[in-house]
Amino acid sequence: MKTAAELARQVSFVLHTAEWVLGRRVRTVLDVGCGEGNWYPALRALRPRVAYHGVDPSAYAVAKFGARRNLQQGGIEDLGSLDLREQYDLVVCCGMLNYLSVDQLTSGITHVAARTGGMAYLELFTKDDHFEGDTDWPPPQSASWYRRLIQRAGLVPVGMQCYVAEAEQYRVSSLERL
Numbered sequence: 001m002k003t004a005a006e007l008a009r010q011v012s013f014v015l016h017t018a019e020w021v022l023g024r025r026v027r028t029v030l031d032v033g034c035g036e037g038n039w040y041p042a043l044r045a046l047r048p049r050v051a052y053h054g055v056d057p058s059a060y061a062v063a064k065f066g067a068r069r070n071l072q073q074g075g076i077e078d079l080g081s082l083d084l085r086e087q088y089d090l091v092v093c094c095g096m097l098n099y100l101s102v103d104q105l106t107s108g109i110t111h112v113a114a115r116t117g118g119m120a121y122l123e124l125f126t127k128d129d130h131f132e133g134d135t136d137w138p139p140p141q142s143a144s145w146y147r148r149l150i151q152r153a154g155l156v157p158v159g160m161q162c163y164v165a166e167a168e169q170y171r172v173s174s175l176e177r178l
Contacts (some may be wrong), residue, residue, distance in 0.1 A: 014121045
């Protein structure tokens, strides 16, 4: 679990990176697997007008925080059928992708890519990474396996777990794309 300071630093980094890519302030954020919507207050502290939508499969999280943090129930594979915008300036998948099966992840990344109008932040750990905390998830894959999966979905890596949609890759220089 991240401290409030760690979360604020992460949100600031991701938000400002997305704004660098877009060349303007982020206006819309989709947080997939958002849990209780912890990114919402951190984002609103930096961008009070940002339109935030959170999606999480937890009935508890949506019942407790849904109304005040704009959360709706659903999973990553449900993104195509939920009442959401077509695309978002920033799509966040933080702390949840490693919990998915290969089939869920494969389908889910495709749904995420379809909703990414600017940048996506996909926090994933590979089998070669050192990680602490809850590891009650399927065995991680290799970095090259994840890279192929994300590329096939139509996302282009720009570093630090950030990706742009293929249609938006003109926004970053060749050396920024990995």
